[in-house]
Amino acid sequence: MPTADALRLAQEADLDLVEIAPMGKPPVCKLMDYGKFKYENAQKAREARRNQTNVIIKEMKLRPKIDQHDYETKKGHVVRFLKAGDKVKITIMFRGREQHRPELGFRLLQKLAEDVQELGFVESSPKQDGRNMVMVLGPHKKKSEAKVDQQAAKESKAAERAAEQAAEQAERATHTGPVAQKKERGRSENLDPEIDA
Numbered sequence: 016m017p018t019a020d021a022l023r024l025a026q027e028a029d030l031d032l033v034e035i036a037p038m039g040k041p042p043v044c045k046l047m048d049y050g051k052f053k054y055e056n057a058q059k060a061r062e063a064r065r066n067q068t069n070v071i072i073k074e075m076k077l078r079p080k081i082d083q084h085d086y087e088t089k090k091g092h093v094v095r096f097l098k099a100g101d102k103v104k105i106t107i108m109f110r111g112r113e114q115h116r117p118e119l120g121f122r123l124l125q126k127l128a129e130d131v132q133e134l135g136f137v138e139s140s141p142k143q144d145g146r147n148m149v150m151v152l153g154p155h156k157k158k159s160e161a162k163v164d165q166q167a168a169k170e171s172k173a174a175e176r177a178a179e180q181a182a183e184q185a186e187r188a189t190h191t192g193p194v195a196q197k198k199e200r201g202r203s204e205n206l207d208p209e210i211d212a
Contacts, residue, residue, distance in 0.1 A: 030046045074098040077127075079120045093152065098154075105152065107148040135154045
């Protein structure tokens with residue numbers, strides 16, 4: 016159809032003539048409300064961005080000769096990150112002569128991977144990178160699933176707290192002793208007794 020005829024049809028229908036495929040032979044055009052089309056595309060793009068999950072990589076640094084208590088603390092952080100649905104990069108930092116004993120770092124990374132295996136898996140095996148040894152742990156749950164689980168846990172804790180507070184208030188109400196009698200108030204001793212108040 017000639018362009019002039021297509022434009023006339025678009026004006027009669029109170030629509031816009033929009034070129035869909037300019038490289039086609041012949042080019043493909045469509046009669047549509049262009050403002051509505053742009054709005055719907057923007058809505059689709061916004062919805063796609065909302066559903067998109069951005070993966071955050073958290074990092075935890077350890078030393079080969081880490082103390083047991085410090086190891087437990089660092090492991091707790093790794094567990095928290097994995098529960099939140101984040102990836103965790105574990106870095107073992109070697110200093111001085113420790114560099115000649117990479118098996119110490121390798122064993123430590125294996126131990127950590129075994130300790131958190133119910134929450135995450137080894138995404139990239141331990142690799143020596145200069146003075147450091149690096150391993151990446153990935154979570155079993157997606158970020159969105161982890162958020163739902165955390166929200167449910169918060170709600171259940173809040174419900175438990177509310178029930179405990181209600182029980183405490185009921186207990187206080189039943190255990191209060193006799194109510195103290197109010198003291199009869201007479202005239203103030205400071206006032207002159209001859210003056211009527």
